[in-house]
Each structure stands twice: as C-alpha cells, then as structure tokens.
Amino acid sequence: MEQLRTTPLTGWHHAAKAKMAPFAGFDMPVQYEGIMAEHAQTRTKACVFDICHMGEFRLEGPGAKDALNRVVTQDLDTLAPGKCRYGFLLNEQGGILDDLIIYCLGPDQYMLVVNGACEENDFSWIKARLGTGPSFENISSATGKIDLQGPESLGVLEAVVGGSWRDLKYFSFLETTWRGKPIIVSRTGYTGELGYEFYLGWGQTPALWESLLAAPRVKPGGLGARDTLRLELGYPLYGQDLDTAHTPVEAGYGAFLTKTGDYVGKAGLSTIREHLVPLRIDGRRSARHNDAVCLPSGEQVGVVTSGSFAPSLGHCIALAYVRDGAEKNEAFVVKAARVDLPAARAELPFYTQGSARKKLG
Structure with missing residues (x-):
C-alpha cells in the first residue's frame, strides 16, 4: 500500500x-x-x-x-x-x-x-x-x-x-x-x-x-x-x-x-494530431474521463479528458481530445456509461462572470 x-x-x-x-x-x-x-x-x-x-x-x-x-x-x-x-x-x-x-x-x-x-x-x-x-x-x-x-x-x-x-x-x-x-x-x-x-x-x-x-x-x-x-x-x-x-x-x-x-x-x-475541445452537455448526467467521443454518425473521433456538472451554469461540461479535423464539428456524442450524451462544441471559458481579473485600484 x-x-x-x-x-x-x-x-x-x-x-x-x-x-x-x-x-x-x-x-x-x-x-x-x-x-x-x-x-x-x-x-x-x-x-x-x-x-x-x-x-x-x-x-x-x-x-x-x-x-x-x-x-x-x-x-x-x-x-x-x-x-x-x-x-x-x-x-x-x-x-x-x-x-x-x-x-x-x-x-x-x-x-x-x-x-x-x-x-x-x-x-x-x-x-x-x-x-x-x-x-x-x-x-x-x-x-x-x-x-x-x-x-x-x-x-x-x-x-x-x-x-x-x-x-x-x-x-x-x-x-x-x-x-x-x-x-x-x-x-x-x-x-x-x-x-x-x-x-x-x-x-x-x-x-x-x-x-x-x-x-x-x-x-x-x-x-x-x-x-x-x-x-x-x-x-x-x-x-x-x-x-x-x-x-x-x-x-x-x-x-x-x-x-x-x-x-x-x-x-x-x-506536429498536430489532436485538439482539446470544450463541450457542452445539457442536463446533469456528466461525461467522465476516457469516455469515447463520436460524431453523430457513430464514428469515434476522440476521448473525454475532464467532465463534470458545472454548478455555476446548471448543465454539464467537458474537455475532450479529438483528432485533427474533427474539432471543426459542432455536434458530438459522448458514449457515457449506459447512455449516449449529445454534446455541442462550446467556447472557453465556459463560465465568464469570474472576478479573477477585476481591477481593484
């Protein structure tokens, strides 16, 4: 141990x-x-x-x-x-x-x-x-x-x-x-x-x-x-x-x-083989690390690296590596445990209301 x-x-x-x-x-x-x-x-x-x-x-x-x-x-x-x-x-x-x-x-x-x-x-x-x-x-x-x-x-x-x-x-x-x-x-x-x-x-x-x-x-x-x-x-x-x-x-x-x-x-x-892309998944059922990412046709083009419900947004989000060229697609399907999750290409940051760069002077 x-x-x-x-x-x-x-x-x-x-x-x-x-x-x-x-x-x-x-x-x-x-x-x-x-x-x-x-x-x-x-x-x-x-x-x-x-x-x-x-x-x-x-x-x-x-x-x-x-x-x-x-x-x-x-x-x-x-x-x-x-x-x-x-x-x-x-x-x-x-x-x-x-x-x-x-x-x-x-x-x-x-x-x-x-x-x-x-x-x-x-x-x-x-x-x-x-x-x-x-x-x-x-x-x-x-x-x-x-x-x-x-x-x-x-x-x-x-x-x-x-x-x-x-x-x-x-x-x-x-x-x-x-x-x-x-x-x-x-x-x-x-x-x-x-x-x-x-x-x-x-x-x-x-x-x-x-x-x-x-x-x-x-x-x-x-x-x-x-x-x-x-x-x-x-x-x-x-x-x-x-x-x-x-x-x-x-x-x-x-x-x-x-x-x-x-x-x-x-x-x-x-050398560009893959791209890390942001995904929006409606609802509370989240994608998980290593879940397959497919096109709507069923062809696998990548895998999820991080996924979670986003408390500030009220829906799930994920990051996934997809092969070069597939990043241009707008629609994907994540093969989660026991269910397919429709996913849409998103923009970063997912959450835009943060105070990190707030001017204090």
Missing part, C-alpha cells in the same frame, strides 16, 4: 471530518460541507484551499535566466521581478512533462511552482539541463502553500496580513512578512475568481490557515470544488488534460508560445 505524504494541515482536515483521498501522493481533502456548497462559497464569498502538495524549486545565481530560458516555454527575457508567468516544461518531442508558473524574484533569481505529482521528475529533468552555474534547490518540503479564492478575498487578505493590496496586479506577487517571517503573496488563481496564493514556511502554515478561517465569511474548500471551479474556466489538469502524448498547441495553448529563442521540445510543436 502506498504511504501517503501529509501536509502541515492534514491533521486539521481529519479533525474537521473532511472526506479524504489520495492525490499526487498526498492524503488530501476532497470536501468538507460538500462540493456544491464549497463551489458556491468560492464564487460568491471566499474559500481557502490547502495546496501544500505542490512543488517549489528555487533557482539563482549567474546565468540562471539564460539556463532556464533554454528549458521552459516562458520567455524570461520579458519577465520582470515581481511578475509570474504560466507555461510548460516539455520533453524532446514537445509533449508536456508539466505545466508550471515561474516567479521572477530578481535578476537571475526564480521560483518555479510545479504540480506535486511531477515534482521529483521535474526537478531531475530541469537540473540535468541547467549546467553547473546557477544554484538549483528543491524547497518543496520546506514550503507551505495556501490559496485564498473568491470575490471577497481582498478584504480577507488585508484583514489578516495587513496593509493595502489593491495595487497587486494579476499574475504579480510581493515578498513581505507575516508575524515576522517571510511570505510571498501572489495573485494568479485557478478558480476564475479574485484570489491570492501564500507561500510560507512549512511550520508556519497552520497559523495562517486558521487566521484566514477566522475571518468572516471564509470557509475551507477541497479538491472536489477546486476541480469544478477550474473546469468551468476550461483550465487543464495535468495528468488528465495535459500529458506527454500532447503538445501545448494541441491543448489550445499555442498563443502562449511566443518566445523566439530555442528551448527543449520547440521543434515538436508543429
């Missing part, structure tokens, strides 16, 4: 009677009150999520920017200190090893935030390609991460951490202190709502978690609600919607690949 890892908050989750399940090798909370309630809480008020399973690496020293620029898809020449950027780590064929956010801490100083299930492989892959110049350290086991998400999160942040945070722009961050110890506060989000991420010392995480939950109108959220929230935005989940069998272009992220310089996997991006 797999020995699951724990976060600094695992004991709290068990005490709160959360429904727990293995995720990325960790014992993680799936829900507390329930997925629907936690989804609504995040869309209307504020939720906190334990994201300590994510991996964090620190890279610094002479040549760090140039070395990392040759490994990731992000253009680090245009990434200023205090800014962060989403992108990909690719294999030699252009397949996605992971999606990640890179934080520019200063000249030749970076923090990389990767998916927990990919942490060890990512670190080894990157380290083998950096050369001997800059220092590269896996700080995951020393770093806690809490996400505060929801339209009321700004008020919660200012009440708990102090100061004014209205000037913090989308995909920006600030290094500050909380109770005398260093903390990074960023504004990226994965739910489509206004939100902030806290990176701090592993042992300091429970105190911040409880301080955030002590604020009015804040509740904890689990991975279940996090999944429905991200799917309503059409955001991909690594291991389901993103994998080594597909490139970022096939996943619909070609517009992110603007860097002119060379990097690992760039040559493989011109």
Whole structure:
C-alpha cells in the first residue's frame, strides 16, 4: 500500500471530518460541507484551499535566466521581478512533462511552482539541463502553500496580513512578512475568481490557515470544488488534460508560445494530431474521463479528458481530445456509461462572470 505524504494541515482536515483521498501522493481533502456548497462559497464569498502538495524549486545565481530560458516555454527575457508567468516544461518531442508558473524574484533569481505529482521528475529533468552555474534547490518540503479564492478575498487578505493590496496586479506577487517571517503573496488563481496564493514556511502554515478561517465569511474548500471551479474556466489538469502524448498547441495553448529563442521540445510543436475541445452537455448526467467521443454518425473521433456538472451554469461540461479535423464539428456524442450524451462544441471559458481579473485600484 502506498504511504501517503501529509501536509502541515492534514491533521486539521481529519479533525474537521473532511472526506479524504489520495492525490499526487498526498492524503488530501476532497470536501468538507460538500462540493456544491464549497463551489458556491468560492464564487460568491471566499474559500481557502490547502495546496501544500505542490512543488517549489528555487533557482539563482549567474546565468540562471539564460539556463532556464533554454528549458521552459516562458520567455524570461520579458519577465520582470515581481511578475509570474504560466507555461510548460516539455520533453524532446514537445509533449508536456508539466505545466508550471515561474516567479521572477530578481535578476537571475526564480521560483518555479510545479504540480506535486511531477515534482521529483521535474526537478531531475530541469537540473540535468541547467549546467553547473546557477544554484538549483528543491524547497518543496520546506514550503507551505495556501490559496485564498473568491470575490471577497481582498478584504480577507488585508484583514489578516495587513496593509493595502489593491495595487497587486494579476499574475504579480510581493515578498513581505507575516508575524515576522517571510511570505510571498501572489495573485494568479485557478478558480476564475479574485484570489491570492501564500507561500510560507512549512511550520508556519497552520497559523495562517486558521487566521484566514477566522475571518468572516471564509470557509475551507477541497479538491472536489477546486476541480469544478477550474473546469468551468476550461483550465487543464495535468495528468488528465495535459500529458506527454500532447503538445501545448494541441491543448489550445499555442498563443502562449511566443518566445523566439530555442528551448527543449520547440521543434515538436508543429506536429498536430489532436485538439482539446470544450463541450457542452445539457442536463446533469456528466461525461467522465476516457469516455469515447463520436460524431453523430457513430464514428469515434476522440476521448473525454475532464467532465463534470458545472454548478455555476446548471448543465454539464467537458474537455475532450479529438483528432485533427474533427474539432471543426459542432455536434458530438459522448458514449457515457449506459447512455449516449449529445454534446455541442462550446467556447472557453465556459463560465465568464469570474472576478479573477477585476481591477481593484
């Protein structure tokens, strides 16, 4: 039996009677009150999520920017200190090893935030390609991460951490202190709502978690609600919607690949075999991962990668890879368990009323 890892908050989750399940090798909370309630809480008020399973690496020293620029898809020449950027780590064929956010801490100083299930492989892959110049350290086991998400999160942040945070722009961050110890506060989000991420010392995480939950109108959220929230935005989940069998272009992220310089996997991006498409399915019966996607004629053209009922929309939604050329169709049929589900080609994001990019100044 797999020995699951724990976060600094695992004991709290068990005490709160959360429904727990293995995720990325960790014992993680799936829900507390329930997925629907936690989804609504995040869309209307504020939720906190334990994201300590994510991996964090620190890279610094002479040549760090140039070395990392040759490994990731992000253009680090245009990434200023205090800014962060989403992108990909690719294999030699252009397949996605992971999606990640890179934080520019200063000249030749970076923090990389990767998916927990990919942490060890990512670190080894990157380290083998950096050369001997800059220092590269896996700080995951020393770093806690809490996400505060929801339209009321700004008020919660200012009440708990102090100061004014209205000037913090989308995909920006600030290094500050909380109770005398260093903390990074960023504004990226994965739910489509206004939100902030806290990176701090592993042992300091429970105190911040409880301080955030002590604020009015804040509740904890689990991975279940996090999944429905991200799917309503059409955001991909690594291991389901993103994998080594597909490139970022096939996943619909070609517009992110603007860097002119060379990097690992760039040559493989011109090969297009499939496209990740958004689907609308009326009703409450949802498509599931690996369900077949067919044309109305019955010909199979792909498979579902993610599917769920969308609480904010009142119907089901899905992401599916379909073969090149089939993405132009408007109508599909999903072969779900015991029933065929008519599906229509949709546009992303499915949910368009989120507060994530709201101007606060």
